[in-house]
Amino acid sequence: MADNLAADYSDRAIHSEFVRPFPIARRALAVIAAWLAPGAGHLVLGRYWRGLVFFMVIFGSFCFGLALHGKLFWPEAAEPPSFLHYDLITVLWSFAQVGSGLCYLGAYALGVGTTAHPEATTFDYGNTFMFLAGLLNYLVIHDAFDVAQGRKR
Amino acid sequence: MHLLMMFFYATATAIVFSAIDPKPVTLKERFIHGLKVFGWFMGVGLSISVVLFPLPW
Numbered sequence: 254m255a256d257n258l259a260a261d262y263s264d265r266a267i268h269s270e271f272v273r274p275f276p277i278a279r280r281a282l283a284v285i286a287a288w289l290a291p292g293a294g295h296l297v298l299g300r301y302w303r304g305l306v307f308f309m310v311i312f313g314s315f316c317f318g319l320a321l322h323g324k325l326f327w328p329e330a331a332e333p334p335s336f337l338h339y340d341l342i343t344v345l346w347s348f349a350q351v352g353s354g355l356c357y358l359g360a361y362a363l364g365v366g367t368t369a370h371p372e373a374t375t376f377d378y379g380n381t382f383m384f385l386a387g388l389l390n391y392l393v394i395h396d397a398f399d400v401a402q403g404r405k406r
Numbered sequence: 407m408h409l410l411m412m413f414f415y416a417t418a419t420a421i422v423f424s425a426i427d428p429k430p431v432t433l434k435e436r437f438i439h440g441l442k443v444f445g446w447f448m449g450v451g452l453s454i455s456v457v458l459f460p461l462p463w
Contacts, residue, residue, distance in 0.1 A: 303425055310418050317414070378411045385415060389422045396426040405428050 274403035287397040289354045291390045294397030307393045315356040315386035322370040323379025325361055326350055346380070352387030352394075416447035 275283070275298060287294025291311035295304030326346040328339040350357050360366050366383075370376050399405045424430065424440030 306425055310421050314418050385418060392422060392426055
């Protein structure tokens with residue numbers, strides 16, 4: 254499987270003269286910036302257009318989710334109490350949303366989306382788009398790390 | 407409504423997936439790759455909805 258995958262991508266392999274890992278401080282800065290603001294990691298690494306596209310898509314998804322009455326989740330105590338203490342689904346939901354970094358923290362600080370509106374017909378759609386924003390940003394953080402390591406252009 | 411949301415979801419996902427995939431090099435290749443991802447999302451979503459529609463629960 255791994256051999257086939259490598260063969261499939263062999264024509265796209267980056268030649269060694271192009272592989273230039275960034276300094277460790279810039280790598281760390283890129284990953285932290287990528288989490289805080291979607292696309293900022295790519296801006297730090299000089300991939301301006303890609304960073305701008307990621308910012309527009311992820312920030313747009315998050316704002317769209319908020320506009321559709323999505324809620325910011327945080328792990329809640331299980332009801333009735335269980336050995337896990339926390340309600341597992343709220344742990345997963347909050348993990349997905351926290352991936353969007355300052356979008357999540359900023360909305361929380363501003364008090365936007367902190368109360369649930371299950372009566373709204375778009376409530377579930379809103380939540381889904383906010384999960385999407387966070388989960389896509391995890392992929393973008395990973396991509397920024399790969400670029401910083403010199404594995405990708 | 408649901409179809410419209412699925413369209414937005416597939417669009418956002420296709421854009422990010424086509425941008426992070428290392429295989430396409432040129433902009434044209436990335437665009438085609440994004441269209442394929444979008445098509446797969448919509449196609450699989452619609453197929454699942456057709457399969458699940460007659461189920462009574």
